Amino acid sequence: MLLAPQQLVIDKVACCIARASRYFKQDFDVPEISFNQRGKIAGCARLQTNELRFNPVLLADNTSVFLEEVVPHEVCHLLAFQIYGKVKPHGKEWQALMIELFQLEPKTYHKMDVHKVAGEMFRYQCQCGPVDLSLRRHNKVIKGKQQYICRQCKTTLLLDSNHHLLLSTT
Secondary structure, three states, X not given: OOOHHHHHHHHHHHHHXXXXXXXXXXXXXXXXXXXXXXXXXXXXXXXXXXXXXEOHHHHHHOHHHHHHHHHHHHHHHHHHHHHHOOOOOOOHHHHHHHHHHHOXXXXXXXXXXXXXXXXXXXXXXXXXXXXXXXXXXXXXXXXXXXXXXXXXXXXXXXXXXXXXXXOOOO
């Protein structure tokens, strides 16, 4: 049995797809929808399989944000792929769909409180202050597979000497 917010998301996805079908005068299939996205990600579009995944924890606490922003955001990813083929995830095609189809600002990041879903974090440092990286990103740095750069000061993030910062996972 679906929870009320999940049914609202399913209905909103169907509404967004119907709107796109009318706008483009072509039929788009309603995607498979699941509520098994984990971590701090609100939603995810699986382009090749026409699937949308949503985070049930964030949805429960932010239902209106999901309905107004997250669902159209993820639907636009599917539509951009179906209309234009492989394009940049938040490129001009996706942005145009957000603006023209849903009259929404094409934002790439949500600003929801993620304390309930935050896992183990590691403290890194840049010129402008501390930055916390997830376990996955920390492991990439440790294995030499990735470096991360601060969005503000553009310097490489370096592991802080007191590097381990544990945040509650529940």
